[in-house]
Amino acid sequence: MAKSREAAEQLAQLTITIRRDIIFGAYAPGTWLKLSDLQQRYDASAFHIRRALDQLKNDKLVDHVANAGFRVATLDVTARAETLFVRTVLERSAAHLITARANTDDIVELRRLAQLFDASITEEGRQAQASANHNFHAYLYSIARNVVLSETINEMRNRSGQFTAGRWRSVEGLQASSRDHFAIITAIEERDPYEVEQAIVNHIKAF
Template sequence: MQPSQNPEVGTTLAESIRLTIIRDLSSGAMRPGQPIDERALSERFNVSRTPIREAILQLAAQGFVVVGPRTGASVPKLSIHMLRELLELLGELEATAAKFAAKRLRPAEKQELAASLALCGTAAQADDPAAYQVANDRFHELIYAAARNEALVAQIRNLRTRSAGYTADRFESPGRMQLSVVEHTRIAEALQRGDPAEAQAAMLDHISIGGRDFAEFVSGLPEALLKD
């Protein structure tokens, strides 16, 4: 039997559902501990539960959801220790992407990067977290593209998705958008100069949450999101 196809995207239904759930996880719309509602997904996609369950099994194999014998599937919670490890690794990988991008950034991409940085500044000046999130994502996506290393970017996306439930509200913090613009500016300047070492260091400073900053970050998280 041929797998069911989604004619709009040319993928199996299970794959389409899996990608949709990953987008929900990446946006922070699905939070740690939240159950995966098979019935709601079935109604949302107007399909039986078979492709839903197939998608959930794929997500579980990738570590994006956990499946319990009685509780069903849910978004996994991270312990403080696990969250620190994940964010440390994310910082290192993002910094490596910036290093590669500094070596490989093309002239047209330099113009796009400057435009993206300007959008970040506009959103921060307007104190608009939603607009800043869009501009921030665009800024980082340009760096991923310029890095030209798909294996590295896949790992970054994986870690960003797994941590999104903990970082989704970061731009709501007073002054965070403005500080992010300053950090983006330092990164962009290093990229424009083609300085791999400075781009790497600037990105690591931008992404990493360490020491007192990490303690403050964790203290602002609802206890319900953290694994005991």
């Protein structure tokens, strides 16, 4: 039973790891995912790689082509546009609450989290960047002090991950995201809700 639970946990973690790499640009849409390459990259068995890819197929992040294998799913343009529209509406509405309610400790913590993301840029893969980015944005929207709003924004951000335009596929793109984070913090420090809103909207559009 213990071994079975451990194997299930390993598979779940492997799936999360591959999902993050796909979502945040380690693989471009349409890229064929060679089993041998994935085994080496993720230090996992062929069996577990296939199981993880099957789950990602169910999540519509990868496609399975008979007698050919798995490849990263291509973008659904309509779904991307609709998801980013909803994100923009929600995150713009949070900007004014964040500006009004952020205190000195909040700004210090945001800057710390932004610095952690910036420091992660050169790390291989997208695991460190994805985690640091999530932590920054989760804290940012928690400052609005509206649990339903912040939870809904986090849900939409997670959903929109598969629709990335590929900004994170280069170090330059990651650095641009980092600059966006600091621009948001600066606008909050200056208590300019419209500048906070614009910085957030620009960040969404670039993604």
